[in-house]
Amino acid sequence: MALRAFKAPKFETYEQIVQEENQNLRYCFENQLLSIDPKQRSEVTKYTKQNKRLRLVRKFMIDWVTYLAKKSNLTLLTIQVSIIYIDKLFSHLPVRHIEQEKYLWGVVAVLLSSKYNEILPNAIKLKHLQKVSKRAAFPSALVKDHEQRLLKYIKWEIWAKPPLFYYETFCNKFHPEIDKAFLENLRIYCDLALRVDELQKCGYFTQFLACAILSCDRNNYKKSNFEMLIDIFQVSINDIEHCVRILTQLDTTEYQKYCPRSKKRASVSQRREQRIYCNDSRSKRTYRQNLKCYLKKKAPSVCSERSLSRENLARERNEKTNKTELNSFAIFYQTEQNESHTSSSALGGERSSTKLSNWKKFKVLKEKSNDGNSQSISQHSW
Amino acid sequence: MEKNNPEEFKVPFSPLLIGRYKMIKKIGKGSYGSVYKVEDIKDRKTATTPDSPKKYFAVKKMKLPANRLKIQGIDFTTLREINILQEIKHENIIPLVDVFHINRSTFMVMELMKSDLSKLMFSRTITLTIPHIKCIMLQIFYGLKELHKNWIIHRDLTPNNLLISEDGVLKFSDFGLSRFFASNNRPMTQNVVTLHYRAPEILFGANYYGPQIDIFSAGCILGGLLLRGTLFCGRNDIDQMSQIFKIMGTPSEETWEGVTNLPHYVEFEETPPQSFRILFPGIDEDLANLLEGLLVLDPNKRLTVEQCINHPFFNKSPDSCDPDELPMDDIS
Numbered sequence: 001m002a003l004r005a006f007k008a009p010k011f012e013t014y015e016q017i018v019q020e021e022n023q024n025l026r027y028c029f030e031n032q033l034l035s036i037d038p039k040q041r042s043e044v045t046k047y048t049k050q051n052k053r054l055r056l057v058r059k060f061m062i063d064w065v066t067y068l069a070k071k072s073n074l075t076l077l078t079i080q081v082s083i084i085y086i087d088k089l090f091s092h093l094p095v096r097h098i099e100q101e102k103y104l105w106g107v108v109a110v111l112l113s114s115k116y117n118e119i120l121p122n123a124i125k126l127k128h129l130q131k132v133s134k135r136a137a138f139p140s141a142l143v144k145d146h147e148q149r150l151l152k153y154i155k156w157e158i159w160a161k162p163p164l165f166y167y168e169t170f171c172n173k174f175h176p177e178i179d180k181a182f183l184e185n186l187r188i189y190c191d192l193a194l195r196v197d198e199l200q201k202c203g204y205f206t207q208f209l210a211c212a213i214l215s216c217d218r219n220n221y222k223k224s225n226f227e228m229l230i231d232i233f234q235v236s237i238n239d240i241e242h243c244v245r246i247l248t249q250l251d252t253t254e255y256q257k258y259c260p261r262s263k264k265r266a267s268v269s270q271r272r273e274q275r276i277y278c279n280d281s282r283s284k285r286t287y288r289q290n291l292k293c294y295l296k297k298k299a300p301s302v303c304s305e306r307s308l309s310r311e312n313l314a315r316e317r318n319e320k321t322n323k324t325e326l327n328s329f330a331i332f333y334q335t336e337q338n339e340s341h342t343s344s345s346a347l348g349g350e351r352s353s354t355k356l357s358n359w360k361k362f363k364v365l366k367e368k369s370n371d372g373n374s375q376s377i378s379q380h381s382w
Numbered sequence: 383m384e385k386n387n388p389e390e391f392k393v394p395f396s397p398l399l400i401g402r403y404k405m406i407k408k409i410g411k412g413s414y415g416s417v418y419k420v421e422d423i424k425d426r427k428t429a430t431t432p433d434s435p436k437k438y439f440a441v442k443k444m445k446l447p448a449n450r451l452k453i454q455g456i457d458f459t460t461l462r463e464i465n466i467l468q469e470i471k472h473e474n475i476i477p478l479v480d481v482f483h484i485n486r487s488t489f490m491v492m493e494l495m496k497s498d499l500s501k502l503m504f505s506r507t508i509t510l511t512i513p514h515i516k517c518i519m520l521q522i523f524y525g526l527k528e529l530h531k532n533w534i535i536h537r538d539l540t541p542n543n544l545l546i547s548e549d550g551v552l553k554f555s556d557f558g559l560s561r562f563f564a565s566n567n568r569p570m571t572q573n574v575v576t577l578h579y580r581a582p583e584i585l586f587g588a589n590y591y592g593p594q595i596d597i598f599s600a601g602c603i604l605g606g607l608l609l610r611g612t613l614f615c616g617r618n619d620i621d622q623m624s625q626i627f628k629i630m631g632t633p634s635e636e637t638w639e640g641v642t643n644l645p646h647y648v649e650f651e652e653t654p655p656q657s658f659r660i661l662f663p664g665i666d667e668d669l670a671n672l673l674e675g676l677l678v679l680d681p682n683k684r685l686t687v688e689q690c691i692n693h694p695f696f697n698k699s700p701d702s703c704d705p706d707e708l709p710m711d712d713i714s
Binding site for chain 1: 454455456458461462464465468469481482483
């Protein structure tokens, strides 16, 4: 009887992704970006000085951390804290050392961040973490030892305030006067700024990045809101301007990267592997695909193409109506869609029904505005 | 004299910590662990002149139940304390010099302080005048202001946790129970603050509370400074509440909105509030007002830190003394 050859678990092989990455990397602004010397050098800058390989390991570790945290019902803030710990570790330790034990470091980062952020009954337990990590389960003594090592490497600098913390504390709770749609976008950008390592190339803290992206956002930008944000985050306009300059370059590359013209179909093993990496088990998408979807769905500045196509559709349907009405509808629909998306995602409502209701709302508004001037519609929608 | 006390020389580990801190003696012990006086040897080695003064620090060895260490690794209270001490740099908050880990124990190196407020408060040989009390209370409020500005509640404000340096500068310590109060609408635990300094909303089992609990503790400390003892000295939660209500009056929906909805609300025998001028005869009217404002039962009506700092009591003569004028020499 022929013995079946031993197969190592497929979870660890990201060399294939490295190859794929190299094929897709047709553009490289890296040299340009690294030559820029930002005023505020942070840990992130140290990290960006390291090689391309690090980015892949980081990406993988973020997936792993997110997987562990989701299985343990930890909050998004805890995930962000653990990402900060991973970044701190990268700034203090060479990549090759982390790469060998990336699962273990991920487990340690989650454990530490849950202790730091979660309240006592929700704080993760080592036993549970071992259960969740399945193949990558480590003996508790090893985890504890690495926990001490991590703290030693980061010189006990456990202070970690992710951008979501600012959002939750200052904007959401203490500044209710800021628009909800604007806040929702800020939250998304804060999350993106931390998760997409491409954006971290600028070497700025995530709150700078979030502010910079928001300042580029035409749909939800308001001067008063922006000024308030600058006050809250305590960032200078010069830094934001500098950040924007870099981001404008990055934005195009990001778009190209996530929407390549020709992409080879992955092999069966690669696809299986991608499923394991994937955060959303139901849709079985990879992190990058999720992100692409995320960018398209939520970030209005990035999904300009999609919104434009919808606008065109609306134009075709309502050929008889005059131009001013159409423009106001497009603006109204777009902004309403942003708002309804946030509410529907929170309540799990139907997205298809929002379109109809928006149109009805628009009609009611239009009727009302017949008495007054037509500009009031667009003002209201804004 | 020192040789007679075996506790002082009982050092459970190597006398030289991480090759830098030389153990001198044990200076304190509590629920958190033990505190040792150490000398920084590295600093002496690097000193340019041989006659440079020795640098002493206090090392706090965090105690942890053996079973908890086995299960969870580093304690979360230690992590939070380190986090807060790293984040806040203020004159009235004790600075964290170094942190290290040896044999499953975490050590925190902090500035060495001469004494704590309890010694000053309960000593019968020291006379505390109004300028002294003003100086102490202002320092407490400045420290609290810094904490509350950074969205932190101390949650264990007692005279034992307020350390005083040789210059009379008061510093907050023991942030093991502290937490951010603005992060989320997450419920908070009721097992915080030493019983004698616990606010009535915590005694009634409120799941959501704010920085007002620190203000109440500060009020208890001010009362203690005037009384030269503990203001509300209850044996358990119910006794503590009855002690508070004897002076502040029994709460009702009229005086404290929503009190009856609190989880552990118990109806007490109705007692009218007493004036602090009767309780402490001869005290200033502004001081009595300040005390009342600090110890109001309804947390929403309680004074904020900024209101306390700008209170007329502190603007009136006699002015507050300088910290170095506090009677530190008289502390044994």
